[in-house]
Amino acid sequence: MLGASLFFGTHGPLVRFSVGEGADPLVVAFWRSLVVFLLMLPWILRNRDTALRSKRPVGQILRGFYSMVGLILLVLSQARLPLAEVSALTFAAPLFGTIGAALLLGESVRAPRWIATIVGFVGVWVVLRPGVSSVDPWFALPLISAVFIAASNLMIRSLSKDDPPNTTIAWLAMVSVPATLLPALFVWSWPTPEALFWMAMLGVAGLGAHICLTRAFTAAEASAVLPYDYSRLIVTASLGFILFGEVPTLWTWIGGAIIVGAVVYMARRGGARAKPATPAGET
Secondary structure (H helix, E strand, O other), rough: OOHHHHHHHOOOHHHHHHHHHHHHHHHHHHHHHHHHHHHHHHHHOOOOOHHHHOOOHHHHHHHHHHHHHHHHHHHHHHHHOOEEEEEEEEOOHEEEEHHHHHHHHOOOOOOOHHHHHHHHHHHHHHOOEEEEEEOHHHHHHHHHHHHHHHHHHHHHHOOOOOHHHHHHHHHHHEEEEEHHHHHHOOOHHHHHHHHHHHHHHHHHHHHHHOOOOOOOHHHHOHHHHHHHOOOHHHHHHHHHHHHHOOOOOHHHHHHHHHHHHHHHHHHHHHHHHHHHHHOOOOO
């Protein structure tokens, strides 16, 4: 999970470097998706008999659409906003996921999790402080991105009942290219070699983060590894300061800590409830 956090932490700076070389953020999102797809293509071809065999292809396409909208909005916000603030706000995805699980999946959400969700949104308010200071309208982008990321995660939980994880990964790689190409065509320009290099590195970082994330959740319960994910706020803030001279405000750290605390509490509470149901002999 620390490896995933490191890869995720480089996402924002690599977006900035790509945009700094003249690439439009929408074009950056497309090339990032294309690089990830090309890196995964050999694996898809080796497992072509099973990789794309889905019982719910429409659901897989929808999940890929949600994920790519979240990615596009994230890239747009990282290109224009302080990286530490964007990172802190994207941590709100599990908060939106709790609401979606209750409203869309019909899951039972008990009072402590609702309280933690409310506390988490208080953290979002602390980061933005609307009414106390002027808020850049672009800050809506990372929050909307978090909504789509939450929707994508909910779709994974739903699709896992019918399709194996590798199928969901393969479908995401397939869907991501046309999903990001369509908006990129409206602002299309061929990137410079320098921009292409940074976007290729962005794709490598995205795939590296995904591999580390998958292995982390395979090796241990989500409640055990999830807290380490929030180290990416430190990574992102450090890179933002070193590379771009961005100094996070005290409110960013306080609000981010509130959001992280609320989400970690929900994860650990969920893990504690699930633990007694684990069959003997399984870990």
